[in-house]
Each structure stands twice: as C-alpha cells, then as structure tokens.
Amino acid sequence: MVHLIAVPPIPDAGRLAAREAAEAVYRSESRRIFATLVRLLGDFDLAEEALHDAFHAALEQWPVQGVPSNPRAWLVSAGRFKAIDGIRRRARFETGDGAVGAIEATADPALAWDERDPDAEALEDDRLRLIFTCCHPALAPDAQAALTLREVCGLATEQIAAAFLVPAPTIAQRIVRAKSRIREARIPYQVPPVSELPERLDVVLRVVYLVFNEGYAASSGEALTRPDLSAEAIRLGRLLVELLPEPEAIGLLALMLLHESRRAARSSAAGELVLLEEQDRSRWNAALIAEGSALVAQALSSRRFGPYTLQAAIAAVHAEAADAAATDWAQIAGLYDVLLRAEPSPVVALNRAVAVAMRDGPAAGLSLIDGILARGELADYHLAHAARADLCRRLGRFAEARAAYQCALALARQAPERQFLERRLAALPAGGDAS
Known part of the structure; x- marks a missing residue:
C-alpha cells in the first residue's frame, strides 16, 4: 500500500x-x-x-522553494539549462548533439553565473558586450541602432520605429537581417580591443542617446517618461566613460545627466506635461x-568635442x-x-529656430520653421x-495656430503630449486672429 505524504498548500x-x-526582477533585470x-x-x-522559459520556471518554483538569494543568477542558470535541454531533445530527431556541444564549448566556465559565486557581480558587464556586438561594423548603421534598442533594451518594434520616424515593418526587417548577419559572419560577443574602440564608439553613443531619449520622452503610451530606460542609458554611459573616456562619451553622459536633472519637474502631480519655461526649478536635481x-x-x-558635448x-x-x-x-x-x-x-x-524665436522674437523663429516644413522636412x-x-x-x-495644433495632435502618440496639445487648442480665442 502506498502512503501519500500530505503537502500543506502554499498560502495565497x-x-x-x-x-x-x-515580476519585479523581470522589470529591472530581464535585459x-x-x-x-x-x-x-x-x-x-x-x-x-x-x-521566457526561465521566468516561467520561476513562477512555478519560487512559490514552492522560495525566492533565491540571487534571483538573476538563478534565472540565468535556469534559462541556460532549459535551452540546452531543449536542444538535446531536438537533436535526438535531427543532427545529434553538435549544437549542444557548441554551446558548452563557447560558454566560459569562469562566467557561468553560479549563484554561490561571490565574484559574479564583478564580471565585465554583459550588456556592454551585447551593445558592441549589436554595433559591429559588419552591420548597417540603421540596423545597429535598431538591433541594440530591441535586444539590449527590450523596446518594442513600434517604439523603435517612432524613434527613427520610419514604419514599423522597416524596423522589423532591419532587426531580422542584422541577426542573420551576426550568425553568418560569426560576429563575436565581446567588447573590442582598445585599438578598435574609437571607430566603434560613434554608433554606440548614438544608440545610448536614443535609449535615453525614449526614456526621457517616451514615444508613445500613457506616461511621459520611462525612468527605467533613462537610468539604463546613464548606467551604460558611465560604463563607456570608464572604458573609453573620450570627449564625446563624456559629453553624452553630461547631456543625459543634465536632462535627467529636470525629470521631477517635467510633469505635474496628475501626470500633465510641464514646459521648461513653466517648471519649478527648485525641483531640479542640483x-x-x-x-x-x-x-x-x-x-x-x-x-575635440562634437554634437553631444554641444547639446x-x-x-x-x-x-x-x-x-x-x-x-x-x-x-x-x-x-x-x-x-x-x-x-x-x-x-x-x-x-535652433525655437532658440532664435526666443532671442529675436516669434516672427523670426516662425520664418525658419516654415522653411523647414516647406522643404518637406519633419512633415510627420x-x-x-x-x-x-x-x-x-x-x-x-x-487660425494658423489652431490648424498647426490640430496637425500636431493628429501625429502625437504620447498621452500627456496629446492632453497638453488639446489644452492649448481649447485655450485659443474663438473667432479670427488678433487685430
């Protein structure tokens, strides 16, 4: 007779x-x-x-076994082992264990993420490795940025498309082609030697800048900002300055910090957009x-500075x-x-046109903006x-203001910006222009 051991149910x-x-680990550590x-x-x-398999396993096992002391290490190990198990199962029906052997051969035992390893946190940052892989010269520049935003930061294809002002299917094709190129060219997953860093830095800085912009002024959605992306871009910026303290890397980090200093004042308690000229500067981070x-x-x-330092x-x-x-x-x-x-x-x-308007008056700035739009630039x-x-x-x-606000409203995808434009539109005087 088999005696079953009663297992007490796990409290809700x-x-x-x-x-x-x-879920918290996924938000903060998944990339x-x-x-x-x-x-x-x-x-x-x-x-x-x-x-995804690792997080699925966590949802099944953590309620029973408890949350591990190092969740990130646990998830890395779980994901790696599940991937190898999956390849082994498929290999039985396909070509043998060659794929498994390739993974086990390329894995560095010193970087295996043993949860008990006290030096795991001191290892070279894997996301920095991944950025340089995604920004390899063998990839087209537009594909480098799109791939990094997708794979390093987890942005959706639609968000990346908004950042580049191009259709989402175009971005999806760039990402697919870039992944194929990495496989075909056997591009290494590593930070390049110091001698190669300067020529690779420009694209990496551009990508970090795009990540920060998406975090500082989200391209769509209900929230004005995505603090997680801004914080990640600043973290990566600090790593780059430590790795290669070139003037433009320093300038980009400075730019991100100065913009980030205003985050708390950029929206009201209700989440409404607050323009720079109306912000409470006591809330800026000194x-x-x-x-x-x-x-x-x-x-x-x-x-030896460039555009980031000037900004x-x-x-x-x-x-x-x-x-x-x-x-x-x-x-x-x-x-x-x-x-x-x-x-x-x-x-x-x-x-520049906006700055000229503030210096020389709105008519001077408007003339410049009309010239930009007349050339077909920034129409969308x-x-x-x-x-x-x-x-x-x-x-x-x-009348012209009303038409322009309506055009901007039709193009805006972020809720706080849309609400701001709606308020400005509603505040315009009824009737004709001022005499």
Whole structure:
C-alpha cells in the first residue's frame, strides 16, 4: 500500500509575494539576464526563448522553494539549462548533439553565473558586450541602432520605429537581417580591443542617446517618461566613460545627466506635461546639474568635442538660469549655430529656430520653421507643428495656430503630449486672429 505524504498548500500570500518578486526582477533585470544568456548560448533567438522559459520556471518554483538569494543568477542558470535541454531533445530527431556541444564549448566556465559565486557581480558587464556586438561594423548603421534598442533594451518594434520616424515593418526587417548577419559572419560577443574602440564608439553613443531619449520622452503610451530606460542609458554611459573616456562619451553622459536633472519637474502631480519655461526649478536635481556641468567643462576643454558635448553645453546654459526669464538665449542660439554646422539635421534646425524665436522674437523663429516644413522636412514630426502653433499663437495668428495644433495632435502618440496639445487648442480665442 502506498502512503501519500500530505503537502500543506502554499498560502495565497506566499504565491502572490513570489509572483511579485518574479515580476519585479523581470522589470529591472530581464535585459541584463538576456545579455548574459546571449553570451552563454551564442544566439539571440535562443536566448530570448531561454529567458521566457526561465521566468516561467520561476513562477512555478519560487512559490514552492522560495525566492533565491540571487534571483538573476538563478534565472540565468535556469534559462541556460532549459535551452540546452531543449536542444538535446531536438537533436535526438535531427543532427545529434553538435549544437549542444557548441554551446558548452563557447560558454566560459569562469562566467557561468553560479549563484554561490561571490565574484559574479564583478564580471565585465554583459550588456556592454551585447551593445558592441549589436554595433559591429559588419552591420548597417540603421540596423545597429535598431538591433541594440530591441535586444539590449527590450523596446518594442513600434517604439523603435517612432524613434527613427520610419514604419514599423522597416524596423522589423532591419532587426531580422542584422541577426542573420551576426550568425553568418560569426560576429563575436565581446567588447573590442582598445585599438578598435574609437571607430566603434560613434554608433554606440548614438544608440545610448536614443535609449535615453525614449526614456526621457517616451514615444508613445500613457506616461511621459520611462525612468527605467533613462537610468539604463546613464548606467551604460558611465560604463563607456570608464572604458573609453573620450570627449564625446563624456559629453553624452553630461547631456543625459543634465536632462535627467529636470525629470521631477517635467510633469505635474496628475501626470500633465510641464514646459521648461513653466517648471519649478527648485525641483531640479542640483547634484546631477553639478556633475553634468563639470563633465561639460571637461569635454569642452579637450577641444575635440562634437554634437553631444554641444547639446550638453546648451542644457548647461538652461540649468544655470535661476528662472526662465534669466535664460541666456543669445548663447543658446549661438551654440545651436555651431551644432547645426557640426550635425546638419532638420531636428537640430527646428531646435535652433525655437532658440532664435526666443532671442529675436516669434516672427523670426516662425520664418525658419516654415522653411523647414516647406522643404518637406519633419512633415510627420508632431513637435515641428507644435512649435509652429506656439509661435503663431504668440503672434496672434490664431487660425494658423489652431490648424498647426490640430496637425500636431493628429501625429502625437504620447498621452500627456496629446492632453497638453488639446489644452492649448481649447485655450485659443474663438473667432479670427488678433487685430
């Protein structure tokens, strides 16, 4: 006769706590775990599947066994073993154990993420390895950025498409082609030698900048910002400065810190967008401003700076102003002149136009924006139409302002921005223009 041992049921509170712990780890650590699985398994798609299998196992086992002391290490190990088990099962019906042998041969035992290993946290950052892999010169520049945003940061294809101002299917094709190229060219998963770092740095900085922008001003959704992405971009920026303290790496870190210093003041308690000129500057983070300003000075003193340092210098001028009225718009417009020569782009030209409007009056800025739009540039960029609407409003050209606000509203995808545009549209005087 078989005697069954009665197992007491797990209290609902325990299950809930374990599930919440798994969800919290997923939000904060999933892309780092994914990066390590890419290194251990040598394949993006296999690592993604292993990541989901690991979290599924956590949801099943943590309520019974308890949350491990090092959840990230547990999940990496679980994902790796499940991937190898899956390949072994498929190998029985296909080509033998060669794929498993390849994974076991490429895995570095010193980096195996043993939960008991006290030095695991001191290992070289896997996400930095993954960034340089995604930004390998063998890949097209637009594919490098798209792949990094997708695989390193976990952005959806639609979010990446919004960042690049291109259709989502185009981004999806770039990512698929980039993965295929990595497999075919056997691109190594590693930080390149110091001698190769400078030529690889430009694309990496561009990607980190795009990640920060998505976190600082989310391209869509209900929230104005995504603090997790901004924090990750700043963390990666600090790693890059430590690894390669080039002026533009320093400038980019300064730019991110100075923008991040204003996060708390950029939205109201209700989540509404607050423009720079209306922000409560007592809520700006003084420590981040001090650090960012010092980095700007360091990068400028090298005389080898570029667009990121110039943008950081502009942000520093804003940070130095005690209030909006004290802003040195002449200096900002001058810096935009230099930036536009260094990086001629319609978005930089738009920002310069706004600075000129603040220095010389709304008519001067409006003329520049109309020129940008007349050339067909930024026609689908909601901020260009919003800027035009604001200048028309200031000039009393309310009919034009209304049309421009409506155009911006039709293009905006982020809820707080849409609400802001709706408020501005509703506040326009009824009837004709000001006399």
